[in-house]
């Protein structure tokens with residue numbers, strides 16, 4: 001558990017406090033770096049980079065709001081180990097074709113490689129098309145929540161780290177609270193007035209809780225320790241230190257002598 005927590009904290013620190021090296025001048029890459037954890041960003045970065053260097057297209061068909069693009073991808077050729085293979089075989093890069101359909105009205109975009117359905121990240125073919133349409137941010141509906149930076153609020157995790165909170169009921173309630181708040185936030189993002197109201201309600205509750213905490217701190221030190229530990233301090237201490245115990249070699253002259261000392265004598 002310690003190891004896991006340590007790794008998580010280290011990765012979090014890396015995600016939060018460092019900026020990755022960008023491999024393309026595209027804004028969509030910076031947007032991805034802002035959204036995702038570093039590990040996922042590296043996967044997406046490969047897709048974005050390859051969308052620039054390995055993908056091309058020449059056919060765009062549009063029917064009403066549906067735009068269909070055939071994206072060609074040059075795959076890295078596998079090195080052939082047989083010496084007898086003619087030289088030009090080394091240089092042929094197999095070309096694969098993928099069909100990307102984009103709805104210009106609702107922004108839905110799909111690729112025949114189905115990478116988004118499998119992994120929750122967009123593929124190079126879609127990035128190629130997005131780049132071609134001058135879209136500089138990953139569309140909101142294709143941001144998979146489970147890969148984003150702010151999935152686990154830091155405070156919740158820290159509480160677990162610090163007090164090793166294992167009460168299932170508490171954990172369940174905390175999770176419910178988080179998902180409710182998360183739901184409300186997502187539902188209200190486009191409604192400024194209601195979001196403000198929600199924020200004010202939460203702030204009110206927070207001040208209330210803070211006030212309670214302040215009152216609690218006025219308890220005497222012993223009482224606070226007692227409530228934390230769940231053990232009361234005894235008024236009379238029945239267990240005393242043991243008497244008449246002397247440790248070996250503590251000046252009684254009865255200490256056993258080692259062979260070296262004996263030889264000197």
Ligand SMILES: [Zn+2]
Pocket residue numbers: 098111112113114115123124125126
């Ligand atoms: Zn694809």
